[in-house]
Amino acid sequence: MSGTERELRESQMVLGLEEEVVGATIPDEGLGLRAAPGKEPQTPAEWAKANLFSGPFNSVVTIVAGFVSAWTLYQLFKYVFISADWTILKVNARSYMTGRWPLEQMWRIWLCIYGIGLLAGIARGVLPLRFAISRRRVAGLVPVLGFALLVELYVVDTLLVHALLAGVVAVIGIGVWIGCTFGSAIKGKALLYAWIAAFPLVILVLRFFGGVSERLWGGFMVNLIVAVVAIVASFPIGVLLALGRRGSLPIIRLFSVNVIEIVRGAPLYTLLIFGVFVLPLMLPPGIGKPPNIILAMIVFTLFSSVYVAEIVRGGLQGVHEGQYEAARALGLPVRKIMRLVILPQALRSTIPAMISHFISLFKDTSLLATIAILELLRQARRASAALGFAGKSLEALLPAALLFWIVAFSMARWSQRLEKRLGVGER
Amino acid sequence: MSAVAPTKPPLWRDVRALRVAGQILFAIAVVLVAREIWLNLAYNLQKIGVELGFGFLDRRAGFGIGEGITYSPNDTYRDALLVGLVNTLRVAAPGLVAASLLGLIVGVGRLSPNWLVRKMAQVYVEALRNTPVLMVIVILYVGVILPLPPIGGGFSIPGLFFLSNRGSAVSTVRPEPAFLPWLGFVLVAGAVAWAVWRWRTQVNERTGEPHHRVLYALPAFFVVAVLGGVVVGGPLRLDIATLAEGGFNYEGGFNLSPEYFAVFFGLVLYTSAFIAEIIRGSIQAVSKGQKEAAEAMGLTPFQQLRFVVLPQAMRIAIPPLNSQYLNLTKNSTLGVIVGFPDLGNVAKTAINQSGGASYQIVLILVGSYLVLSLTISFFMNLINRAVTRKGAR
Numbered sequence: 001m002s003g004t005e006r007e008l009r010e011s012q013m014v015l016g017l018e019e020e021v022v023g024a025t026i027p028d029e030g031l032g033l034r035a036a037p038g039k040e041p042q043t044p045a046e047w048a049k050a051n052l053f054s055g056p057f058n059s060v061v062t063i064v065a066g067f068v069s070a071w072t073l074y075q076l077f078k079y080v081f082i083s084a085d086w087t088i089l090k091v092n093a094r095s096y097m098t099g100r101w102p103l104e105q106m107w108r109i110w111l112c113i114y115g116i117g118l119l120a121g122i123a124r125g126v127l128p129l130r131f132a133i134s135r136r137r138v139a140g141l142v143p144v145l146g147f148a149l150l151v152e153l154y155v156v157d158t159l160l161v162h163a164l165l166a167g168v169v170a171v172i173g174i175g176v177w178i179g180c181t182f183g184s185a186i187k188g189k190a191l192l193y194a195w196i197a198a199f200p201l202v203i204l205v206l207r208f209f210g211g212v213s214e215r216l217w218g219g220f221m222v223n224l225i226v227a228v229v230a231i232v233a234s235f236p237i238g239v240l241l242a243l244g245r246r247g248s249l250p251i252i253r254l255f256s257v258n259v260i261e262i263v264r265g266a267p268l269y270t271l272l273i274f275g276v277f278v279l280p281l282m283l284p285p286g287i288g289k290p291p292n293i294i295l296a297m298i299v300f301t302l303f304s305s306v307y308v309a310e311i312v313r314g315g316l317q318g319v320h321e322g323q324y325e326a327a328r329a330l331g332l333p334v335r336k337i338m339r340l341v342i343l344p345q346a347l348r349s350t351i352p353a354m355i356s357h358f359i360s361l362f363k364d365t366s367l368l369a370t371i372a373i374l375e376l377l378r379q380a381r382r383a384s385a386a387l388g389f390a391g392k393s394l395e396a397l398l399p400a401a402l403l404f405w406i407v408a409f410s411m412a413r414w415s416q417r418l419e420k421r422l423g424v425g426e427r
Numbered sequence: 428m429s430a431v432a433p434t435k436p437p438l439w440r441d442v443r444a445l446r447v448a449g450q451i452l453f454a455i456a457v458v459l460v461a462r463e464i465w466l467n468l469a470y471n472l473q474k475i476g477v478e479l480g481f482g483f484l485d486r487r488a489g490f491g492i493g494e495g496i497t498y499s500p501n502d503t504y505r506d507a508l509l510v511g512l513v514n515t516l517r518v519a520a521p522g523l524v525a526a527s528l529l530g531l532i533v534g535v536g537r538l539s540p541n542w543l544v545r546k547m548a549q550v551y552v553e554a555l556r557n558t559p560v561l562m563v564i565v566i567l568y569v570g571v572i573l574p575l576p577p578i579g580g581g582f583s584i585p586g587l588f589f590l591s592n593r594g595s596a597v598s599t600v601r602p603e604p605a606f607l608p609w610l611g612f613v614l615v616a617g618a619v620a621w622a623v624w625r626w627r628t629q630v631n632e633r634t635g636e637p638h639h640r641v642l643y644a645l646p647a648f649f650v651v652a653v654l655g656g657v658v659v660g661g662p663l664r665l666d667i668a669t670l671a672e673g674g675f676n677y678e679g680g681f682n683l684s685p686e687y688f689a690v691f692f693g694l695v696l697y698t699s700a701f702i703a704e705i706i707r708g709s710i711q712a713v714s715k716g717q718k719e720a721a722e723a724m725g726l727t728p729f730q731q732l733r734f735v736v737l738p739q740a741m742r743i744a745i746p747p748l749n750s751q752y753l754n755l756t757k758n759s760t761l762g763v764i765v766g767f768p769d770l771g772n773v774a775k776t777a778i779n780q781s782g783g784a785s786y787q788i789v790l791i792l793v794g795s796y797l798v799l800s801l802t803i804s805f806f807m808n809l810i811n812r813a814v815t816r817k818g819a820r
Binding site for chain 1: 446449450451453454457463464467468470471472474539540541542543544547553554556557558559560561562565566569570573753757758759760761763764771774775778783785786789792793796797800801
């Protein structure tokens with residue numbers, strides 16, 4: 001895509017011209033015959049006849065499935081609102097999020113949340129990824145927000161935390177306003193650099209200048225931090241491995257292929273055992289054993305790198321041969337061919353795959369529980385082991401599972417929309 | 428060609444020379460780093476008094492393993508790791524089959540003309556796909572399996588099947604000494620069944636009569652196999668599951684622990700969600716005209732799926748399926764969270780027990796999983812070749 005084309009496309013996206021195309025949901029089409037395009041609007045009865053009772057077999061299936069799903073929903077509601085006792089969540093909410101993080105240091109985490117919230121808001125405002133406010137989407141959001149509010153009111157019991165949480169929403173709103181108002185003044189590049197700088201800044205604020213030792217880190221925070229550290233650190237390594245594997249230098253190719261295949265063939269748990277038991281022994285004597293969380297970050301980075309390498313390799317293979325040839329014909333040196341011609345195209349097409357890799361990496365951070373790091377899953381199991389909560393394991397685990405699910409699911413949805421917006425696959 | 432004779436560039440600007448030199452430097456750097464790591468490892472292991480070799484494999488392990496093939500703490504580390512490997516296979520092999528079947532059902536359900544079925548399949552997929560598999564296993568364990576009734580009052584069909592929070596016991600058949608010669612008869616039975624199958628196919632092709640291949644071949648197989656069993660004299664014996672004296676355990680039969688259940692069903696449910704998406708994607712990738720043509724020929728919806736759409740979808744589905752199968756096998760290590768003694772779990776115990784034979788055991792682990800992965804990929808490649816050749820375009 002040429003520069004002007006790209007600018008045109010982006011400006012269109014800023015103006016929301018593509019909103020219609022993107023906002024339109026592709027219907028879930030069944031195997032059966034569908035109505036021809038341009039179909040008339042249906043009455044509910046017609047719709048039910050076409051989709052639920054189109055034949056005797058279908059009607060029986062609908063009735064059976066209806067009973068099964070109604071029964072499941074009933075049991076679920078009964079469990080959540082009547083039989084379950086959520087005190088365990090109320091008591092442990094803070095340790096779910098931050099583990100044993102000291103209360104007087106909590107401001108560091110809030111500072112980071114506010115900073116990231118503002119940045120996210122601005123990005124949302126500047127970038128063309130504004131959500132279209134359709135009636136359907138609002139109708140879908142209302143119960144979700146209502147549920148979130150309900151949970152917040154149940155779990156949080158100090159005024160300060162209520163205020164701080166409301167502040168987060170406000171800060172994101174301010175960010176969006178700034179982004180929308182000064183959107184044209186804020187360069188996309190500046191925003192990118194701000195994000196890149198935000199990452200070490202967060203670590204700096206949390207850990208250094210009187211911060212909290214990583215031995216006390218825990219809860220959901222650890223899941224997020226390890227996932228982000230791994231993905232950020234593994235990106236350059238993965239790109240290098242992919243280039244090495246695709247390149248024409250036999251020794252480097254051999255090295256890349258071996259690293260990629262060996263790490264990919266090993267289960268993550270095995271790599272974590274390696275990280276905890278073997279990696280410290282490989283360090284020069286006198287350094288001492290680094291804390292498990294650092295070892296875990298190294299392992300996750302290594303693990304993620306090879307998957308990133310395979311994704312980038314796929315992207316590189318998707319770049320047309322003619323692009324190499326054209327760039328070479330222009331007399332560009334290899335480094336510039338890669339940096340200016342090949343990689344931008346290859347990386348753009350890998351964005352959806354990268355996001356889904358990030359989602360699975362994020363889910364995999366629950367494996368930290370197996371090496372005695374108090375991340376969310378282990379924190380939840382610990383909570384149910386405490387005195388007075390015997391038999392409440394499910395109540396302890398389900399909110400943790402829901403938290404993982406919400407993050408993973410919303411990222412997946414966002415990625416689907418991004419994919420359509422970027423028009424990956426079309427060129 | 429230019430008239431000017433090409434001048435050779437000096438060595439330090441010659442791309443070919445630079446490439447060779449760069450690679451040699453890279454190789455030297457890798458070797459140096461590897462040597463440094465090895466020296467550190469050797470030094471550190473010596474300091475904590477651990478031998479560098481694999482001699483520990485023949486020493487007494489000294490730790491118990493909850494379930495699996497016969498093993499006692501007096502056996503060697505080698506035996507212990509073998510028990511772990513067999514347990515891994517016990518989860519992975521049936522898990523692959525179950526996850527595929529469930530995934531196929533849900534995947535087809537995702538495309539059902541029935542709105543309700545479609546939505547249910549979608550909820551199933553989205554719920555499982557976005558939850559960590561470790562979480563799925565733990566929730567199944569503490570939320571479904573441990574709350575089962577205690578061993579006395581569990582579900583049971585006496586003499587056949589027991590299920591409680593101590594796992595389950597199923598009556599089964601066990602091989603007798605005459606089993607091996609009988610296997611020969613089974614092979615013969617297979618050959619006979621195959622011949623009958625071929626014969627019916629030919630009859631069908633020649634005359635157009637219904638072939639009834641299954642109806643003919645299955646009885647043929649069983650008749651020969653049972654006759655063989657009578658000839659060798661009882662190759663199998665019945666092993667009936669019962670409640671043990673005192674009612675705290677099961678005796679006889681095929682025993683499955685609660686941990687096994689949690690890992691097995693956790694992996695199957697989680698993986699089936701991904702397989703369902705693969706199936707759905709591959710079915711949608713089959714050209715619509717194929718299905719319409721099948722419909723025009725008067726095939727029933729099931730026949731359209733079975734003979735036209737699925738065979739073509741298979742071709743698209745196999746490479747991503749392969750990677751899901753590898754994932755399931757690798758994820759079987761996550762049984763560690765509920766204490767299932769798979770290879771990874773046994774290995775971790777062995778590292779602690781042996782006082783730190785860590786790098787050796789990690790090497791064995793990585794090697795074992797590489798072999799498992801390569802085996803699965805090998806078979807998937809065979810299948811892939813078979814399905815692509817069949818429909819040569």
